[in-house]
Amino acid sequence: MANSVADTKRVILVDDEAAAITNLRAVLDGFDALEVVAEVRDGETAIQEIIRLRPDIVFLDIEMPGVNGFEVARETAHLNYQLVFVTAYSQYALDAFGTNAIDYLLKPVRPSLLEKCVRKMLFQEGLVLEALEKKSNAGENLVLSDGKATRVLNREQICYIEGIGRYRRVHLDSNGAQIHKMTTIVSDTTLDEFEAQLSSPTFIRLHRSYIVNLAKAVSLSSEDRRHFIKLLDTDVLIPISRARVTEVKRLLGS
Structure with a gap:
């Protein structure tokens, strides 16, 4: 199905290397x-164009004459x-993720990795998620007990639920898409009960102690054969x- 104009991401x-831009476009144009x-071929112009055009996605080199990629990211972080x-340069990876970058691709960029990166972004923006949500007939709210009272939450607020001993911590996005402003509610509702209420392709039991809202997920990572999901802006x-x-x-x- 073709995407509507509203779905198109700018x-x-x-x-600063024309060949690098050409290689990116060869995949992105698909x-x-x-x-x-x-x-854009330099950092100063990049800042101006990002502010002027308000893009949805920016692919950004780091080492450029004059203003580097980190400076561009800082100046446009708002x-x-x-x-x-x-x-x-692989040595910038830790600094890059400190800027809330959702991915870090090494040149020469493998087309398969760039395609995975794009699919991940489109999922996060809801182009894939929209199709998943149509399969779900679940309600909009989640009912939980905190031991003293029963509370009703909008499921879209939920980032993830964590089981710790006898209790569960429900981590909430308290300000729309700004996940870095999470709040936490402690509940005695079991993870099995949460899983039943959140029966939806967007919520998944990743682990015996965790349920996560995939709409808040930004990337997969692995270390020592262990796999993790990273949450956006955290x-x-x-x-x-x-x-x-x-x-x-x-x-x-992925």
């Missing part, structure tokens, strides 16, 4: 959901766009049991 490419609105660093990593890794990759388009 993209800016920033790199996605109907993306529209490259600017190609704008709501998804950031992907594309660089030949440093939170949710562990994934080995039995669920394949399913999670499928849902996230």
Whole structure:
């Protein structure tokens, strides 16, 4: 099915190497959901164009003459766009994720990795999630007990639910899409009860102690054969049991 104009994500490419931009476009032009609105060769112009064009996605080189990629990211951090660093230098990875970049691609960029990155972003923006949600007949609210009273929450607020001993912590997005402003409610409702209420493709039991809202997920990572989901705009990593890794990759388009 073709994407509507409203679904199209505006993209800016920033790199001082023309060949690098050409390689990115060779893959990105294959996605109907993306529209490259600017190609920029230096950091100073990148800041101006990001502010002027208000893109949804920016692919950003790090080492450029004059203003570097990190400075561009800092100067435009107040704008709501998804950031992907594309660089030949692996040593910047930790600094890059400190800027809330959702991915870090090393040059020469493998087309398969770039495609995975794009699918992940489109999922996060809801282009894939919309189709998943149509399959769900579940209600909009979640009912939980905190031991003293019964509370009703909008399920869209839920980032993840964590089981700790006899209690569960429900981590909520208290300000729309700004997950970094999470609040927490302690509940005695069991994870099994939560899972039954949240019967939906957007919520998944990643681990015996965690249920996560995939709409808040931004990327998969792995370390020492352990797999995690990273939540948008946070440093939170949710562990994934080995039995669920394949399913999670499928849902996230990884």
